[in-house]
Amino acid sequence: MKRFRTYSVAIVWSEEDRAYVATSPEFPGLSGVSNDSSRALADLGEALTMAFEAFEEENRPLPSPRRASEYSGQIRLRMPKALHALAVHQAEGEDVSLNTLLVSLLSRGLGKVEAESELSGKLERLLDELRAAVPGPVRSHRRAAP
Numbered sequence: 001m002k003r004f005r006t007y008s009v010a011i012v013w014s015e016e017d018r019a020y021v022a023t024s025p026e027f028p029g030l031s032g033v034s035n036d037s038s039r040a041l042a043d044l045g046e047a048l049t050m051a052f053e054a055f056e057e058e059n060r061p062l063p064s065p066r067r068a069s070e071y072s073g074q075i076r077l078r079m080p081k082a083l084h085a086l087a088v089h090q091a092e093g094e095d096v097s098l099n100t101l102l103v104s105l106l107s108r109g110l111g112k113v114e115a116e117s118e119l120s121g122k123l124e125r126l127l128d129e130l131r132a133a134v135p136g137p138v139r140s141h142r143r144a145a146p
Contacts, residue, residue, distance in 0.1 A: 006065045009044065011037050013121045018128075026063040027051055077102075 011022045014033075022032040022044035030051060032043025055062050079087075091101040 007048070007063075008066045009041065011040060013117075015121065015124060018124075024048060026066060 007024045007026050009022060009024050011020055013019075014021045017033055019033050019035050020037040020040040022037070022040040024030060024044065027048060030044065030047045032040040032045070032047060034040040034043060052062065087101060088098055091098045094101065096104075
């Protein structure tokens with residue numbers, strides 16, 4: 001039985017490693033790295049299996065798995081008074097609650113970051129393919145961060 005299936009797993013593309021990196025937040029320092037996301041996950045599984053064995057040999061308890069229910073959907077957010085006032089005025093102008101406005105702005109911002117990261121990874125992989133297929137230099141024209 002694969003005990004690691006009860007633990008959290010994240011698989012992300014790493015520009016630095018130019019590969020997928022699979023990690024488990026409950027086990028910092030363990031990872032699986034591969035050009036294939038499924039292989040990265042399998043490598044993480046092997047690392048977790050070895051970690052479980054080491055925990056058992058040392059008679060140490062395994063970390064508790066994270067559960068999705070840990071998130072209440074509520075946070076307390078501190079911000080400058082001027083930003084608070086600006087947000088309240090914008091919410092009033094759009095005839096929505098302050099909560100609805102802030103959730104909408106956070107969702108758009110996080111979605112934009114995720115989309116930009118995904119697009120950047122795809123473009124870099126395309127450039128790699130071009131470099132491999134076209135003789136001579138193919139340079140990346142990166143835009144400066146705002």
